Amino acid sequence: MTSNIGYEYVNEESINHALKCTICDQPFIRPVSTNCKKKHKFCRHCIEQWLKRNSSCPKCRQILHSEDLISITEDIVVDVLNELRVKCTACGQTGLERGDFNNHIKHSCPSIIVTCPASDIKCSWTGPRRQLDNHLKRCSYEPLRPLISSLVSENQALKEQVSQLSRHMKEYHREMQHIKEQFHQYINRLDRQHSETAQSRHVSARSLITSTYQNVLI
Ligand SMILES: [Zn+2]
Ligand SMILES: [Zn+2]
Numbered sequence: 108m109t110s111n112i113g114y115e116y117v118n119e120e121s122i123n124h125a126l127k128c129t130i131c132d133q134p135f136i137r138p139v140s141t142n143c144k145k146k147h148k149f150c151r152h153c154i155e156q157w158l159k160r161n162s163s164c165p166k167c168r169q170i171l172h173s174e175d176l177i178s179i180t181e182d183i184v185v186d187v188l189n190e191l192r193v194k195c196t197a198c199g200q201t202g203l204e205r206g207d208f209n210n211h212i213k214h215s216c217p218s219i220i221v222t223c224p225a226s227d228i229k230c231s232w233t234g235p236r237r238q239l240d241n242h243l244k245r246c247s248y249e250p251l252r253p254l255i256s257s258l259v260s261e262n263q264a265l266k267e268q269v270s271q272l273s274r275h276m277k278e279y280h281r282e283m284q285h286i287k288e289q290f291h292q293y294i295n296r297l298d299r300q301h302s303e304t305a306q307s308r309h310v311s312a313r314s315l316i317t318s319t320y321q322n323v324l325i
């Protein structure tokens with residue numbers, strides 16, 4: 108249940124037991140206090156995991172819920188925990204302050220695997236930090252940064268132009284559809300008008316023929 112992956116305590120047995128969590132038996136990580144009579148203390152992670160399966164304090168069995176946990180933020184406790192000495196299990200450096208360990212990993216641990224600073228411009232080198240300086244002397248991407256950067260931004264600008272053009276094409280297509288529909292409606296109307304006119308001409312022609320025929324009969 109320990110969350111101290113990456114370091115081990117220096118002289119762990121000499122660390123005061125009052126600073127240790129009884130669940131993981133390690134110095135507290137993000138300590139919390141319970142509302143038990145004796146205000147028992149645990150790492151937040153340890154007690155939260157415990158409360159998923161139980162609803163009482165592991166030390167005194169008093170009913171306990173995760174809402175009852177109070178973070179311990181007193182400077183004296185936080186400082187003492189931060190100042191505990193640890194050894195980096197990756198590079199073996201010892202005497203580091205626990206509170207500084209994340210900085211050690213992020214910025215100086217020589218054994219941590221890092222990527223080339225030119226990874227943003229596609230250098231795929233990755234290796235332990237201690238080899239980075241050597242790589243940078245030979246990295247073929249970093250010297251090309253100004254050229255690659257300008258190509259990347261040019262490419263970006265072109266992509267924007269293409270997407271703008273495709274937006275315009277869509278609008279144009281919609282407009283054309285609209286014009287086509289209007290045109291069809293217009294043609295249909297013309298057709299109707301034309302056939303109505305033809306019909307009325309036909310009717311008058313027929314009545315003319317009929318009347319002529321009648322005149323002949325008379
Ligand atoms: Zn713990
Ligand atoms: Zn308790």
Ligand SMILES: [Zn+2]
Pocket residue numbers: 195196197198199200211215216217218
């Ligand atoms: Zn290290």
Ligand SMILES: [Zn+2]
Pocket residue numbers: 223224225226230231232242243246247248249
């Ligand atoms: Zn590189």
